[in-house]
Amino acid sequence: MARVSGMTWLFVRLKLSLVRGGLRGEVGKQVGFAFSLGAALLAAVAGFGLLSLIRFAPPDVALDLVSAAFAMFAVGWIVVPLMAFGLDETLDPARLALFPLTTRQLATGMLAASATGPWPIASLVALSGGVVALAHGPGAVLLGVPAVVLQFAFCLTASRLVTTALSGVLRTRRGRDLLAVAAVFGVLLFQVPNLLINRGFSGDPTRILASAGDVLRWTPPGLAAHAIADGGLIGVAELIVVAMAVVVLGWLWIAALRHALVRPDASSQGGGSVRRSGRVPFGRFLPDGMLGAVVAKELKYAAREPRGRVNWIAALFVSVVIMFSMRGPDGSAGPGIVVGPACLAAVVIGLQAANSFGIDGRSLWMNAVVFSTPRDLRTDLAGRHLAMAVIGVPLLTVVSVIAALVAGDAAWALAAAPVAWGVLGVAMGVGALTSVTAPYTYPDRLNAFSGAAPGQGGQAFASSFATMLVTGALALPVALPVLFGLTWWAVLAVPYGVAAAWAGRRIAAGIGFARLPELLTAVSRPT
Amino acid sequence: MVDAVRTQGLYKRFGQQVAVGGVDLVVPRGSFAGLVGPNGAGKTTTLSMVTGLLRPDGGRIEIDGHDVWADPVSVKAHIGVLPEGLRLFERLSGRELLMYGGQLRGIPLDEVGRRADELLKVMDLAEAQDKLVVDYSTGMRKKIGLAAALLHNPRVLFLDEPFEGVDPVSANTLIEVLRRYTASGSTVVFSSHVMDLVERLCDWVSVMNRGLVVAQGPLDDVRRGRTLNEAFLDLVGVRGNGEEGLSWLGSPA
Numbered sequence: 001m002a003r004v005s006g007m008t009w010l011f012v013r014l015k016l017s018l019v020r021g022g023l024r025g026e027v028g029k030q031v032g033f034a035f036s037l038g039a040a041l042l043a044a045v046a047g048f049g050l051l052s053l054i055r056f057a058p059p060d061v062a063l064d065l066v067s068a069a070f071a072m073f074a075v076g077w078i079v080v081p082l083m084a085f086g087l088d089e090t091l092d093p094a095r096l097a098l099f100p101l102t103t104r105q106l107a108t109g110m111l112a113a114s115a116t117g118p119w120p121i122a123s124l125v126a127l128s129g130g131v132v133a134l135a136h137g138p139g140a141v142l143l144g145v146p147a148v149v150l151q152f153a154f155c156l157t158a159s160r161l162v163t164t165a166l167s168g169v170l171r172t173r174r175g176r177d178l179l180a181v182a183a184v185f186g187v188l189l190f191q192v193p194n195l196l197i198n199r200g201f202s203g204d205p206t207r208i209l210a211s212a213g214d215v216l217r218w219t220p221p222g223l224a225a226h227a228i229a230d231g232g233l234i235g236v237a238e239l240i241v242v243a244m245a246v247v248v249l250g251w252l253w254i255a256a257l258r259h260a261l262v263r264p265d266a267s268s269q270g271g272g273s274v275r276r277s278g279r280v281p282f283g284r285f286l287p288d289g290m291l292g293a294v295v296a297k298e299l300k301y302a303a304r305e306p307r308g309r310v311n312w313i314a315a316l317f318v319s320v321v322i323m324f325s326m327r328g329p330d331g332s333a334g335p336g337i338v339v340g341p342a343c344l345a346a347v348v349i350g351l352q353a354a355n356s357f358g359i360d361g362r363s364l365w366m367n368a369v370v371f372s373t374p375r376d377l378r379t380d381l382a383g384r385h386l387a388m389a390v391i392g393v394p395l396l397t398v399v400s401v402i403a404a405l406v407a408g409d410a411a412w413a414l415a416a417a418p419v420a421w422g423v424l425g426v427a428m429g430v431g432a433l434t435s436v437t438a439p440y441t442y443p444d445r446l447n448a449f450s451g452a453a454p455g456q457g458g459q460a461f462a463s464s465f466a467t468m469l470v471t472g473a474l475a476l477p478v479a480l481p482v483l484f485g486l487t488w489w490a491v492l493a494v495p496y497g498v499a500a501a502w503a504g505r506r507i508a509a510g511i512g513f514a515r516l517p518e519l520l521t522a523v524s525r526p527t
Numbered sequence: 528m529v530d531a532v533r534t535q536g537l538y539k540r541f542g543q544q545v546a547v548g549g550v551d552l553v554v555p556r557g558s559f560a561g562l563v564g565p566n567g568a569g570k571t572t573t574l575s576m577v578t579g580l581l582r583p584d585g586g587r588i589e590i591d592g593h594d595v596w597a598d599p600v601s602v603k604a605h606i607g608v609l610p611e612g613l614r615l616f617e618r619l620s621g622r623e624l625l626m627y628g629g630q631l632r633g634i635p636l637d638e639v640g641r642r643a644d645e646l647l648k649v650m651d652l653a654e655a656q657d658k659l660v661v662d663y664s665t666g667m668r669k670k671i672g673l674a675a676a677l678l679h680n681p682r683v684l685f686l687d688e689p690f691e692g693v694d695p696v697s698a699n700t701l702i703e704v705l706r707r708y709t710a711s712g713s714t715v716v717f718s719s720h721v722m723d724l725v726e727r728l729c730d731w732v733s734v735m736n737r738g739l740v741v742a743q744g745p746l747d748d749v750r751r752g753r754t755l756n757e758a759f760l761d762l763v764g765v766r767g768n769g770e771e772g773l774s775w776l777g778s779p780a
Contacts, residue, residue, distance in 0.1 A: 371603070521581075
């Protein structure tokens with residue numbers, strides 16, 4: 001036992017020296033460290049203050065709010081280390097596999113280490129605000145302290161369990177690819193309650209809160225919050241349940257840890273194979289030659305490259321959001337409420353074409369050494385547009401049909417879908433121009449949210465924004481009459497869009513070919 | 528006879544720094560040419576400009592008598608390139624990469640498939656052909672890069688550091704393929720740090736230093752009885768002989 005506690009102390013000191021390590025080195029790093037320390041302090045004070053303020057709410061609302069807050073802490077503890085994997089060297093059990101340690105020593109040591117540091121302390125301080133918010137009477141305060149500690153322990157063990165169980169996966173390229181997509185899903189899902197509240201779905205936030213409280217009631221965070229509010233024997237029983245949950249998680253974690261330590265590190269063995277080309281879903285319909293090659297490559301990239309997948313998922317999600325938020329509460333009728341969302345979805349999808357060459361990045365030279373006339377570049381752009389249409393057109397059709405069904409008249413989809421296709425064509429034409437005039441590098445990292453390489457952020461923003469504005473302006477002649485009820489006008493939309501995309505490609509190919517080396521440099525910046 | 532590669536006064540600067548300051552590079556047709564020089568000598572910049580990937584600030588480049596920048600149609604179909612840094616389409620499999628490159632160059636699909644199969648076999652990549660390039664090792668990436676550069680049977684092949692970080696087995700494969708290729712009268716230009724390798728493979732050497740070609744010609748003319756390494760160190764002017772300092776280093780006598 002003495003060895004265990006000695007080893008635990010060693011882990012804590014290891015973590016402390018890692019934290020202190022942030023103070024050495026360049027000024028930038030030190031400023032970053034000071035900033036992060038300040039942020040942790042601020043988070044601790046603000047978290048504690050906000051939770052304490054809940055005391056002034058009615059008791060049942062307060063209980064629900066604290067339950068929700070406790071649950072969010074637990075989710076945060078699970079999700080954040082996953083996103084920032086590799087940030088903290090003590091987290092990866094594989095690094096400790098060579099040392100002569102028992103699983104028990106390792107488990108207590110790593111748990112103690114993860115409780116050390118500015119951010120864990122900050123969350124402990126913030127969590128104790130829950131006692132202020134809920135405790136009425138000395139018994140409640142007495143229960144409150146172990147409740148907060150247990151909730152903290154629950155966060156820690158849950159977080160450890162998930163990171164350890166996934167650490168093997170996270171070290172492979174495939175796992176990180178998957179996580180990049182999962183992370184986007186996570187962030188988008190966080191927007192759902194926001195959206196529902198904004199839409200006034202139930203019209204009453206307190207009712208949403210109450211139903212959330214009901215769901216969380218029997219989870220460990222909910223039990224801990226309830227125990228503080230109860231302050232009696234029931235509270236004690238609830239804390240015992242939470243403690244048991246922590247023990248079970250801890251036990252599972254030790255099992256996962258033991259497994260992770262003896263399992264071979266598969267990270268260097270690479271991913272699996274892919275199906276032969278020519279057997280991709282659309283393979284046999286593609287024309288031979290440059291156009292077909294580009295379309296096939298683009299479709300593969302949309303499916304295999306995490307950034308490609310992220311773009312499409314984001315576009316899909318934004319379309320859904322638009323669809324729901326456009327429906328006014330007054331139930332205003334007319335084709336506009338179907339055509340509008342469909343067109344906006346088309347613009348969002350088309351924005352991906354605003355930096356067509358960015359996704360190729362440093363590999364664009366393979367095209368550049370082949371292209372010897374503007375016509376080649378035009379074919380390349382056409383291939384990219386065709387691939388985007390292959391995915392985008394069915395998607396827009398679905399969006400139009402759903403929007404029409406929601407609006408109550410399926411026939412409106414017949415007007416909305418062609419207009420949306422046309423707008424997509426306009427967006428692609430405009431995007432071809434921005435792709436060659438304002439190209440920028442997509443970052444190579446897991447992080448799917450920073451838009452461009454260092455120093456190109458402003459350009460990335462400007463090019464998307466310009467594409468959006470110009471597309472909007474150019475789409476007006478076809479979209480506006482339909483929006484105002486002149487539905488037969490929709491038959492003009494597709495030819496108009498195709499013409500716009502063609503013209504965009506034609507002009508862009510001339511400009512782009514003349515500055516091919518510059519284009520190459522712009523999308524191959526180090527990130 | 529027209530030279531495979533001929534540049535005149537090739538010039539490129541990045542900001543204040545002159546990377547290439549008037550290079551006259553000559554490579555006769557059918558030669559296995561080595562471009563050697565210390566780090567920062569301008570080898571990569573020169574090769575990028577010669578292959579049409581970087582715009583020169585001045586000078587002329589001719590490949591087989593055609594101006595690279597004025598007449599890309601006559602040039603690009605007949606050159607193969609393996610740039611530094613192994614930048615390939617990471618999310619395609621090795622086989623898909625070759626198919627893409629071949630189709631991009633307008634070679635009929637079944638012909639591309641046939642050539643890709645043979646190249647993959649010669650490069651010993653047949654087993655890994657359906658894995659994504661992102662999962663390839665350095666040696667495998669160099670080999671698939673070379674395969675992609677050879678697929679359209681170019682007349683001149685430009686390779687930037689093709690042997691860097693490649694294991695001896697893969698290096699041997701690369702060398703065998705390149706020897707066969709030059710034996711038929713095609714030209715290879717490659718940059719390298721490894722003098723022994725250049726000495727063993729090349730019949731033509733161009734030595735670059737600080738953005739200029741300081742020596743150029745058939746291998747024996749450049750080394751003049753010395754080893755290429757000695758000739759190279761003389762040409763680039765080595766300062767210090769490594770005998771001062773470090774008195775503590777090594778076992779005590």
